[in-house]
Ligand SMILES: [Zn+2]
Ligand SMILES: [Zn+2]
């Protein structure tokens with residue numbers, strides 16, 4: 369048992385940790401070591417910009433998740449809604465990123481497009497035009513939407 373620094377109540381660290389982990393998706397070792405669940409969560413809610421993930425429902429620190437995601441993806445931000453239409457925690461955003469369930473911007477025409485759908489569209493367009501290349505990301509160093517990717521392949525041929 370431990371004594372909460374905040375309220376002075378006795379609490380079970382591993383129980384507090386389990387409860388914390390079922391509600392929050394964030395690092396908690398330091399705070400649960402010193403504070404009961406109720407105090408730990410009110411400290412976190414007052415110190416951080418805590419949001420609920422629209423995918424898994426867990427609460428997370430937007431700034432931390434954003435930083436972590438940007439370092440994983442070379443600068444893709446979670447925050448502004450450019451790449452995802454909803455708030456996602458780091459884990460869910462990472463999964464969506466790996467599944468190509470996110471939006472990107474075409475560096476040629478500037479349009480915003482869904483990456484997974486653009487890949488499928490481009491593969492279809494290649495078949496329709498009797499082109500054998502079908503990986504959108506391999507045809508250019510630029511990020512291209514399906515339409516611009518097709519134009520680029522037709523130009524190159
Ligand atoms: Zn407490
Ligand atoms: Zn999540």
Ligand SMILES: [Zn+2]
Pocket residue numbers: 474475476477478479512513514515516517
């Ligand atoms: Zn484009």
